[in-house]
Amino acid sequence: MSEDRRLMVLRAIVQDYVQTSEPVGSKALVERHHLGVSAATVRNDMALLEEEGLIHAPHTSAGRVPTDAGYRVFVDRLSAVKPLSQGERRAIAQFLEGAVDLDDVVDRTVRLLASLTRQVAVVQYPSLTRSTVRHIELVPIGTSHLMIVLIVNTGRVEQRVVDTGHDLTVAEGEALVSRMRTAINEVAAGVPFTAAATRLRRIVGEADQADRRAFESVVSALADALVEEREERVVLAGQANLARSGADFPRSIGPILEALEEHVVLLRLLGQLGDDPDLVSVRIGSENPVTGLQSTSLVSMGYGSGSERVASLGVLGPTRMDYPTAMASVRAVARYVSEILDDDRST
Amino acid sequence: MSEDRRLMVLRAIVQDYVQTSEPVGSKALVERHHLGVSAATVRNDMALLEEEGLIHAPHTSAGRVPTDAGYRVFVDRLSAVKPLSQGERRAIAQFLEGAVDLDDVVDRTVRLLASLTRQVAVVQYPSLTRSTVRHIELVPIGTSHLMIVLIVNTGRVEQRVVDTGHDLTVAEGEALVSRMRTAINEVAAGVPFTAAATRLRRIVGEADQADRRAFESVVSALADALVEEREERVVLAGQANLARSGADFPRSIGPILEALEEHVVLLRLLGQLGDDPDLVSVRIGSENPVTGLQSTSLVSMGYGSGSERVASLGVLGPTRMDYPTAMASVRAVARYVSEILDDDRST
DNA sequence: CCTTGGCACTCTCCCGTTGCGAGTGCCAAG
């Protein structure tokens, strides 16, 4: 019996602390939450919770604050993901509806998440390495250069300019480009990135001797673009939320902002999701390997067109965060974005 | 004679205050800068400078701090734009050299500026409205949709997907697309955005009756893309620098971060440059109309391919900022970026 | 008329002290 109530107390502590950002004492607890017991009883429970390492008293005579482990228990066992209100769902749909292209989708998503949760929002661009080639377009520039436009099934576009090694008339150029366009799209369109690169290399050998140089430069640029990791990008919004987040938080804001500028690190973090792709992942405080983010929590989830998740998004804030709301928002937004990416409009 | 020395004193005050971030007194001044006069003389000058509103004493018995007007005089009359060292120039070139496309150029630029100046860096994307159409590419998607890829002379790419209103076989589709591609590029390629939209509308009427619907949807989507303001985008980096910037600065960091998230406002700010496009513009503290940025200064400059400036970039930091260095960095980077945009590689 | 040294004065900042209040741990009784 006591076990149950102890967890109730833990939940109450978390809720109060999240709301007030001040250590919560036994008296305040029994007043605000109508647990059917007295302050003294709560104190006993608190002592036990402290022994278990779930809460912690900043000083001898202050209230209690949840530890990272305490939040972990709260998230895993004590909180239901609060469903969003009808209005909120509509707002999400409406806000994302107007996006015109992938950049716009990502941009709107990250701003939406930030304003919804009042935390820092993080959205990873749909990663190319898990994507397929939709189409490759070649555009002559002058007589000796060529712009390559790579269109990805997620709607993303990459471009490169290459020197063909030839110097042709307009007519010759058009013809050559047309041959290459056909050959390249024949083997690469619809093919996953990993396979596309090797397939493309094969066609260089099959090309007419005269076209060889052009094929080579185009294919090698494409291969570059396909394997390159640079496309792993994240977008942030809502950094201002860090400043008003908490009491002592503004002081530790520097390291956090610095950590957020290390996009490579962020990407690695976002990549480490739980097993179930359809579940919201929560990483709390010290569970987090990144220096500078150890006083923050990351609530994230994969998203993507179709059933496969191609990237992640989430929010980051102080460990003292409203987890149920954050989780609900992240999940809802991830789902909507996935839907939108499925739609033809922006893919 | 006294006029001159007073300005020397002002310069010394600005320099010391920028370095130490503490109010500077008469004694410290004569020690650090070998002005040939005594502390008492300096005090007299200070009293005059204060009357003129160029410096200000936080309390009766503290040192002096430059006012916004004081910084203004410093920037306009007392500081030479410090030329960068050879090493710095090389570093800039090297860092920007490796960029593969426009996104990458912008991304590297903003990070470079931030690390060079240790301030917040702001880079506006080359604006479409001052740009010209390089090429328009059409890519069939399924039997009834079409992806439009608009390639801008700055290297930027915009894409849209439209419903053609037709439902054709692959062969018919290819033929139609080919007709449209030719017709569209004939009138639009190389043309400034403003003119391109009207020209495009004209060709709808001239198209074959059967193609009319397809032309209409493509052209209207293009016209949308051409006039749309959404393309006005800014990228930020180095927000973390705000946190370690100054003593009391961390407190006011919240409003600043908030202001920085209002990209629309930032864009307007960046747009208001001085008359001479080749000059670095400095807006100091309260000269700045934006709420939340009134304790900051913006050092900015236009950049762009060719001789016309298509966008701006700059850095933003506390009014107590190392202006000569910031101005030098901004100018150097703006020039390099302009050069790169001129290069074929990424345009 | 400008410069300079001297001097009294005014602040802020730092530090140690004190009192208060919130919160705890423990205990004995129900």
Add this chain to the structure above:
DNA sequence: CTTGGCACTCGCAACGGGAGAGTGCCAAGG
């Protein structure tokens, strides 16, 4: 196992005095 009571512990805010930095002003000297 719960509850009320009680002594105890700290953090924190308020107060006060001392030190130091810097100023303004004045009278003397170039």
